Amino acid sequence: MQFTLLDDLRLAREFDQRMAYAMRDLSRRSGPVATYGYGPLKTTFLFGPEANEFIFRNSSIFRWRGGFETLIPLAGETALLVSDGPGHDRRRTLVQPAFQREPVTGYLGVLLDKLDTTLDSWRPGDRIDLYRIFRSLVRSSTIRGFFGPELAAHHVSLGADLEVVLHLLNYSLPKQQLLQTVPNPFWRRAKAALARIDRRVRAEITRRRNADDPGDGVLGLLMSTHGDGLAMTDTELRDMVVSLIVASYDTTSAALSWAVYALWSDRRAWARARSEVREGLGARTPELGLLRGLPYLDWVTSETLRLYPPAMAGARKADEDFTFAGHRGRAGDLVVFSQYVTHRLPRIWADPDRFWPERWDRERPGYRHPSSYEYLPFGVGARRCLGSNLARAEIAAVLARLLQRTDLTLLSRDVQPTGFTAMFPRGGVTVRVDHVRAPLPVG
Numbered sequence: 024m025q026f027t028l029l030d031d032l033r034l035a036r037e038f039d040q041r042m043a044y045a046m047r048d049l050s051r052r053s054g055p056v057a058t059y060g061y062g063p064l065k066t067t068f069l070f071g072p073e074a075n076e077f078i079f080r081n082s083s084i085f086r087w088r089g090g091f092e093t094l095i096p097l098a099g100e101t102a103l104l105v106s107d108g109p110g111h112d113r114r115r116t117l118v119q120p121a122f123q124r125e126p127v128t129g130y131l132g133v134l135l136d137k138l139d140t141t142l143d144s145w146r147p148g149d150r151i152d153l154y155r156i157f158r159s160l161v162r163s164s165t166i167r168g169f170f171g172p173e174l175a176a177h178h179v180s181l182g183a184d185l186e187v188v189l190h191l192l193n194y195s196l197p198k199q200q201l202l203q204t205v206p207n208p209f210w211r212r213a214k215a216a217l218a219r220i221d222r223r224v225r226a227e228i229t230r231r232r233n234a235d236d237p238g239d240g241v242l243g244l245l246m247s248t249h250g251d252g253l254a255m256t257d258t259e260l261r262d263m264v265v266s267l268i269v270a271s272y273d274t275t276s277a278a279l280s281w282a283v284y285a286l287w288s289d290r291r292a293w294a295r296a297r298s299e300v301r302e303g304l305g306a307r308t309p310e311l312g313l314l315r316g317l318p319y320l321d322w323v324t325s326e327t328l329r330l331y332p333p334a335m336a337g338a339r340k341a342d343e344d345f346t347f348a349g350h351r352g353r354a355g356d357l358v359v360f361s362q363y364v365t366h367r368l369p370r371i372w373a374d375p376d377r378f379w380p381e382r383w384d385r386e387r388p389g390y391r392h393p394s395s396y397e398y399l400p401f402g403v404g405a406r407r408c409l410g411s412n413l414a415r416a417e418i419a420a421v422l423a424r425l426l427q428r429t430d431l432t433l434l435s436r437d438v439q440p441t442g443f444t445a446m447f448p449r450g451g452v453t454v455r456v457d458h459v460r461a462p463l464p465v466g
């Protein structure tokens with residue numbers, strides 16, 4: 024489909040500010056395939072479940088490396104999110120034990136402790152931007168829970184530096200590419216922040232290397248892995264630490280904010296969630312083992328990730344020519360698919376823009392389980408998000424704790440999505456604190 028110059032200018036603005044809306048617009052106008060942009064900034068969009076299946080089933084054509092190139096200065100060349108092939112598979116296998124039940128239980132404990140401390144500091148009448156709170160909460164919990172107290176001692180400065188870099192990565196891809204190639208003060212500042220992040224993380228790796236025992240947590244796990252070709256280099260360790268922190272907090276804090284926004288906007292759903300928590304949990308802390316008893320919060324989580332998928336799109340670089348829906352793509356093309364567009368297609372989802380947790384009730388008449396290509400907030404298959412169970416548990420647990428301990432009034436209205444590395448609520452999600460209850464001792 025041909026666009027006029029005016030269309031292009033309007034879309035460029037929309038891509039920069041509300042990429043999710045821009046992609047939906049593009050898909051409505053162009054159908055399953057659209058190309059947008061010029062020269063090296065040209066992007067091919069493949070929309071819908073068929074496109075998702077085509078991309079995920081042909082992972083030898085559509086490579087992660089080259090897809091999200093602008094993330095590399097932060098995440099590192101060897102980060103799972105941007106690498107392929109045997110190197111990627113080896114690193115993924117090595118880190119996988121960190122996502123088993125026991126470490127996840129421990130991590131969730133750290134998060135809930137920090138959340139309780141935060142809630143203890145709230146006073147009636149306070150106005151609080153939860154997105155800002157969640158970013159800092161999830162980031163500091165990830166650093167402490169995954170990488171131990173020594174690195175966590177620096178979480179404030181580490182966090183400030185990560186925010187400087189992530190801020191630039193939230194522009195549209197062409198703007199990011201421009202910022203990283205043309206000299207400018209924003210990228211110079213980001214590079215200084217990157218150098219400090221690098222030094223801090225490498226210092227922790229060296230400290231552990233010099234100790235008798237590499238210690239516990241994810242770094243301990245990765246550093247005690249020996250054997251032919253298995254041991255990770257310092258650069259791989261650095262990339263794993265930084266990319267896990269970023270992959271964890273950027274997305275999860277956005278998801279948590281959207282969950283509060285959606286649930287507190289809907290009195291009926293909120294009341295149902297609150298009575299489930301009161302009856303199912305009482306005053307007990309919503310630790311991992313207890314979340315199973317909260318099926319409605321599980322639906323709320325699924326529905327939040329459908330309507331507001333923090334990973335609203337994925338990018339790949341085509342390694343070979345390809346044909347999809349009559350479109351001939353070339354090797355070297357940047358190809359983007361979109362969870363946001365797929366999750367709101369009316370041919371798949373009844374009343375797609377409505378927040379309706381009950382749609383996930385398998386016993387509901389007419390329930391149809393979506394395929395992996397129709398619902399993919401965490402990606403699909405061998406490269407599916409390693410932190411998906413953890414993220415889902417975090418969302419349910421934080422919602423449960425807020426419902427148990429607080430009365431909040433949602434002040435933000437008609438919140439719009441923005442951002443690129445993660446789709447987050449523009450302007451945040453502001454609540455007024457009406458009441459905070461003390462955590463009751465478990466009898």
Ligand code: HEM
Nearest residue numbers: 103270271274275278334337400401402406408409410414
């Ligand atoms: C709501 C929160 C989250 C969302 C929506 C999310 C989404 C995703 C998606 C869509 C992918 C696949 C990307 C692609 O195929 O292009 C992915 C990969 C990944 N995620 Fe998450 N994620 C979340 C939380 C987390 C957490 C908490 C962690 C770790 C603590 C994490 C670690 C990773 C890693 C390491 C990968 C790369 C896997 C690989 O390529 O082998 N994510 N995530």
